[in-house]
Amino acid sequence: MQYQSQKVAMPYFIAAIGLFTGQILFGLIMGLQYVMGDFLFPAIPFNVARMVHTNLLIVWLLFGFMGAAYYMIPEETESELFSPKLAWLMFWIFLVAGALTIVGYLLVPYAGLAKMTFNDLWPTMGREFLEQPLPTKLGIVVVALAFLFNISMTILKGRKTSIALVLLMGLWGLAVFFLFSFYNPSNLVLDKYFWWWTVHLWVEGVWELILGSLLAFVLIKVTGVDREIIEKWLYIIVAMTLITGIIGTGHHYYWIGTPEYWQWFGSVFSALEPIPFFMMTVFAFTMVNRRRREHPNKAATLWALGTGVMSFLGAGVWGFLHTLAPVNFYTHGTQITAAHGHMAFYGAYVMVVLTIISYAMPVMRGRAANSEKAQVMEMWSFWLMTVAIVFITLFLTAAGILQVWLQRVSDTPMGFMAAQDQVTLFYWLREISGVIFLIGLITYIASFFVGGETKEAA
Amino acid sequence: MNTPPQPHFVRPCTRIWLALITLTAVTYSIGEAGLGGKNIMLLVLGITLLKSQMIASYFMGLRKASPMWRIIMASWLVIVGGMIASAYLMGLQ
Amino acid sequence: MSTPSIVLHSHKPGSPPGDLAIWFFIFAELLAFGIFFGSYAFSRAHHVELFNQSQLLLNRESGAINALVLITSSYFVVRAVAAIKQGLDRECANWLAAAIGLGCVFVVIKLFEFHAKFSAGISLSTNTFYMFYLSLTIFHFMHVILGMVILAAVMLKARRGGYTPEEHTGVETGASYWHMVDLVWVVLFPLVYVIR
Incomplete structure (x- = not known):
């Protein structure tokens, strides 16, 4: 440190x-x-x-x-x-x-x-x-x-540095958009309209800037790639995030009483929101492949790569699945949304925070990296939690598809609760995956208490 | 210090610029004449794709770039042109 | 002192002019416009009458003049790149200034056009045609502004002598972006103003 x-x-x-x-x-x-x-x-x-x-x-x-x-x-x-x-x-x-x-x-x-x-x-x-x-x-x-x-x-x-400035911009944005949580118009349309200014512009806007700068910081540290190269990527990712994310807010405005053009704006721009996430994946892998040093903290590198992949899958692919207005007409507010929410939050934000913790904690405890044993355990927790979230997402997606079919598409649509009864199997499977996630989390916490031979801080 | 000679891409680009001006005038006249229909659409679209390819190849300098970049750009043009043409034909029915 | 030779490729051979990162950006932007163009075309297929009628009310002159303005501006940027390859940084900056000037002409003409439409009471909610017309042109308009900002930054650096015949990636980067802005209008103009 x-x-x-x-x-x-x-x-x-x-x-x-x-x-x-x-x-x-x-x-x-x-x-x-x-x-x-x-x-x-x-x-x-x-x-x-x-x-x-x-x-x-x-x-x-x-x-x-x-x-x-x-x-x-x-x-x-x-x-x-x-x-x-x-x-x-x-x-x-x-x-x-x-x-x-x-x-x-x-x-x-x-x-x-x-x-x-x-x-x-x-x-x-x-x-x-x-x-x-x-x-x-x-x-x-x-x-x-x-x-x-x-x-x-x-x-x-x-x-x-660019990384610091992008982080600062993200954090200020986070604070500014939170202010809309104090604005509560009595008109229900306006209420929802501005509610998204906090909710959407956080997770599909300024938080992505924070995500980008955290990832860039850790990648510089573990790969030793030139700052200029990493910063250039960061700029492009930030620009794409803002262009797609801000107007992409429209994908929440389809059915809440806002003008019709939001169906077009929302569909087109939010369909492009996966691009910055895809670039982040390419970014992470390119930088690790071009690494100039072998950092002893293998676990942090794994988390960084995982963030790239899982944020693209969860936020990008699963978001795209139901973002187009004609699709969303059927899937709105079903378990498809829950599936997307789980994988996107885990893949983007949970993983990036665990990435920085994984990198920074050993340093703050006076070593460049944890012992081999502790790292192996941490990597186990990575796989347990990540695989568990993938299964949670898949089961919820299956539940969602069935729900949409039974409740909204079929010739004899069922009521909400009747449709829920038909998908209990998937909810049980999701719960089992959840238990595995918890085991992964316990493993993760335990890895902090594993001793062993460590390398001194550089 | 001597000034090096003008790069060789200037003259072709000047010719391209003049061609683009002329083709724009053609497109505009078609609009002024109020012409429409399948063949006119194909003509206007053809001119547009030609102009776009000129800008991409000469102004953007893609003709010196590797095939990958040229293919990406050309496919964008083909896809956009294809969408416009097929949607137009759909509208005729 | 020997005559400096022209550096044709200040970067890896085979990659397009300018910074690689700008090309990711350019193609992402083209993708966005491409989706918009496709949406326009297919919406038109469902409302041919409406689109043909509404199109007659557009100001085709200003659209065409703006096409000429952007094409010429793009050509000036080509000359700016040529100038910097010869090491003529003042000339490069002057060509860029001319290109930015034409960008301003575009902006002014466009503002008159928007003003006329808005004072006629036309908005995004008037009908599907105007929704597309306004979104496409306003979205492109914002790209013109961004392109001018980029060109202005490049121009200032060129004026300070910040580029050399060997290292002028910045000029090519700005140029490539500006050509993209031009390219989009070259497709947008016939699609929205002419084809019927």
Whole structure:
């Protein structure tokens, strides 16, 4: 580790992995509720489990991004972090606020939580993924601003690299688009319209910039390829992401009451969204093939390559499957969406955070890479989790196709619940894959505690 | 320091430029005359593809590039031209 | 001092002029326009009457003039590349300035055209033809602006003497992008303004 202040990333990464575990446990609870509707009822109803599952995902990814930024920025700018103390303070504020929110979800009925947290004064709750109570939302803004201040000041006083600037742009975008979560027009069309400005422009816009810069950073480190080459790719990927992603928002505007031209804009531009992901795959493999050094951290390289492949499959291919308006007319809001959501989030964002953790954790613990034994274990966890998510995606896709057929295409369409009964087999198989994912995650966590002979930090 | 001679691609490109101007004028006149129909469409489309290939080969310099690049560009033109032509014929029915 | 020879290929033989990365970008852009052109053509097949009627209301003169403007501008950029290969950086910058000037002419003509349409109350929701006409031309319009920004950056660097006969990938990169913008209009003009 070249800079002392990079170490502040460690608590962020640990919290991220902890919350990740929570997310998976709630995922398993929900997966079981799909086939055993009254499991854990009334303690944890399905809607609460779902809220916790998705909110934990967002929060732990944010922890991961922040940790990644705190780790990368000192090295990129060649200067210590502006204020490591502020970073520590924000860590605790964010963790406590996040934990309180989850506890609130679990212990208080949602309507009661809304009343307790002044939702009457400024209604922002009750919308998918943005369910957080007002104080939490404000807390997120405060943490994000303090974080951005810290990062921006560090970049201002140090070297300005493209990777740092792309990361900064992504992080600022993340904060700015979150502000739309406070805007809740009473017109339902406008409400949905701007809701996507947070949701879509995060995951199919600015988060991709963060993904690109994290991947570029790790690839420079593990391959030793010239910075100029990597940066050139990064620029093109960023440009393609923004061109396709911004107007691609239209693929959410097909059926919510917006003008018809969105069906064209959405279809054309979102159909191109796989391109930047494809370029990322080519990018990762080209750089690793052209590597100038054999980095001892094989696991980090594996994660980086995995991110390239799985983000293209999950976000690119599975997104494309149902993005065209005439297809989406049938598949909208079915298990096809769930299949895409699982593989895209895992392949793009989960994996890139695990990539940077895999690279940075050993360095922060004073070695270039973990022992052979620990790395083998980490690679096992890579394969377990990745294969499990592939199967989850395939089973959900199968469930989705059957659901679309029974419920929307056939001559004698079934009702929603009747169609759900027909696909239980796939839900059971998905749950089994989920258990394998959990085993993979436990293996992953265990790999941090495996000792053995390690190489000294370079 | 002596200035090296003008690169040899300037003269062909000048001729291409004049050809492009002329062909654009032809396309415009067809539009002004209000002509339409299958044969006119094929003529206009042919002129368009010819112009595009000229720009790609000479202005963009692809004629000096390896076959792969030329094939990618040519297939774009063929596919776009093919879509336009077949959609037009579909509309006639 | 010996006469410097012309460097024909400042890069790997066989690859197109300019940075390789711009060519990925160019083909991605062409793909986007290609899909749009195809969508236009097939939508037209379903509404031939509507498209033919609406097309009559377009300003064909401004479309054609703009085609000539972009073609000529593209030719100026060719001359700029030729100039830098001879080491004439001032001349290169002047050709680029002329090309950017023509880009401005395109923008002004286009703005008049858009203004006329918008004041006639035409919008994206008027009908399918105008939806395509406006989206295609506005999307292309934004590429003209981006192309001008790229050319301006190249021009400023050329004026500072930032390119040499040996190393001028930047000029070729900007040139290739600008030719793509020209190429798209060369297809767009007959497709939307002429073919009926």
